[in-house]
Amino acid sequence: MSVKILNSFNVQDQGKAKEQFALDVLKGLSTKPKEIPSKYFYDDEGSRLFSQIMESEDYYLTDCEIEVFEKNKKDIAQKIGHSNINIIELGAGDGRKTKILIDQFLKENLSFKYTSIDISKEAIVQIDRLFKEEFPALEHTGVVGEYTGGLDWVSDNQSGRKLVLFLGSTIGNFDRPNALVFLRVLWKHLNNDDLLLIGFDLKKEIDLMLLAYNDREGITKKFNFNLLTRMNNELGANFDLKNFMHFGTYNPNVGAMESFIISTCAQEVYVGELEKTFKFKAFEPIHLEYSHKYLISDIESFAMETGFEVLNHYFDSNHFYTNSLWRVKKEMPNG
Numbered sequence: 281m282s283v284k285i286l287n288s289f290n291v292q293d294q295g296k297a298k299e300q301f302a303l304d305v306l307k308g309l310s311t312k313p314k315e316i317p318s319k320y321f322y323d324d325e326g327s328r329l330f331s332q333i334m335e336s337e338d339y340y341l342t343d344c345e346i347e348v349f350e351k352n353k354k355d356i357a358q359k360i361g362h363s364n365i366n367i368i369e370l371g372a373g374d375g376r377k378t379k380i381l382i383d384q385f386l387k388e389n390l391s392f393k394y395t396s397i398d399i400s401k402e403a404i405v406q407i408d409r410l411f412k413e414e415f416p417a418l419e420h421t422g423v424v425g426e427y428t429g430g431l432d433w434v435s436d437n438q439s440g441r442k443l444v445l446f447l448g449s450t451i452g453n454f455d456r457p458n459a460l461v462f463l464r465v466l467w468k469h470l471n472n473d474d475l476l477l478i479g480f481d482l483k484k485e486i487d488l489m490l491l492a493y494n495d496r497e498g499i500t501k502k503f504n505f506n507l508l509t510r511m512n513n514e515l516g517a518n519f520d521l522k523n524f525m526h527f528g529t530y531n532p533n534v535g536a537m538e539s540f541i542i543s544t545c546a547q548e549v550y551v552g553e554l555e556k557t558f559k560f561k562a563f564e565p566i567h568l569e570y571s572h573k574y575l576i577s578d579i580e581s582f583a584m585e586t587g588f589e590v591l592n593h594y595f596d597s598n599h600f601y602t603n604s605l606w607r608v609k610k611e612m613p614n615g
């Protein structure tokens with residue numbers, strides 16, 4: 281594997297990344313209600329904990345996406361066709377589901393290179409470890425950086441047809457306006473006929489969703505609390521974890537699972553890097569994450585509004601989840 285570490289993720293520039301983290305925490309803990317952007321979940325420990333969440337029996341999303349790929353991998357490979365292709369995965373995570381597709385593509389003798397983009401270096405290391413073992417001949421470039429920076433790097437360094445993978449219903453972390461912006465930015469980085477395979481968690485029985493984000497082993501709680509530990513370690517904060525609780529709930533108005541950490545008492549938290557104390561009232565929440573849930577009509581309107589054509593929706597047997605295959609549509613000059 282070759283690894284590209286984008287500017288602000290370089291060791292030399294880590295000061296900048298820390299400064300941005302501190303500024304986002306300042307903004308987030310100063311607004312009402314308090315909030316911290318979910319991208320800060322994914323330090324090394326956060327990525328390892330997310331891998332554990334995917335193994336949890338209660339987190340149905342992973343099993344659904346695995347089933348979708350196992351059932352449809354041949355059809356997906358067929359739709360991609362045999363030209364040289366760059367497969368680019370955004371927010372790649374540990375690669376356990378991507379492995380199913382890569383394996384099929386190799387069996388079908390498709391010719392491709394694979395690039396993983398992730399904000400977490402640990403995720404890139406995990407995926408590389410897995411793919412080296414499973415596919416020793418695969419050409420893998422890992423890009424440590426944010427989505428847009430990673431896509432800019434791909435545009436500058438890779439030509440030819442592209443298939444973008446955006447799995448795990450990670451799109452659900454964006455609210456609707458930001459999802460539309462994200463998809464349009466992605467569209468701008470792609471050419472006519474390029475493909476996007478994107479996972480969406482569908483609306484379903486609320487109890488199932490509640491269990492998935494409040495798993496019985498408590499891994500989601502650990503994953504959320506890791507953000508407090510991260511602020512303690514990196515920003516010199518003094519969050520006392522025993523004074524907070526995890527709360528995951530479904531908001532039917534927004535159509536999203538929402539994750540909170542709630543202060544169980546009135547307290548003050550000092551953040552050294554900001555030289556500032558933040559006051560918490562008893563039972564005051566910090567909002568951490570949205571995981572939006574969708575109808576097929578929502579997905580189709582996303583595609584239509586951002587310049588894609590839906591080629592197919594692939595479902596698991598319960599219709600809990602879909603991976604949707606989209607084609608980029610661009611007006612061709614003179615035709």
Ligand SMILES: C[S@@+](CC[C@H](N)C(=O)[O-])C[C@H]1O[C@@H](n2cnc3c(N)ncnc32)[C@H](O)[C@@H]1O
Nearest residue numbers: 319322371372373398399400403426427447448
């Ligand atoms: C919900 S996990 C999904 C992982 C994987 N796609 C899967 O389906 O198992 C989200 C992934 O996106 C990465 N991520 C989150 N925010 C990001 C950002 N702004 N830019 C790049 N990667 C990001 C995280 O590190 C994590 O690996």
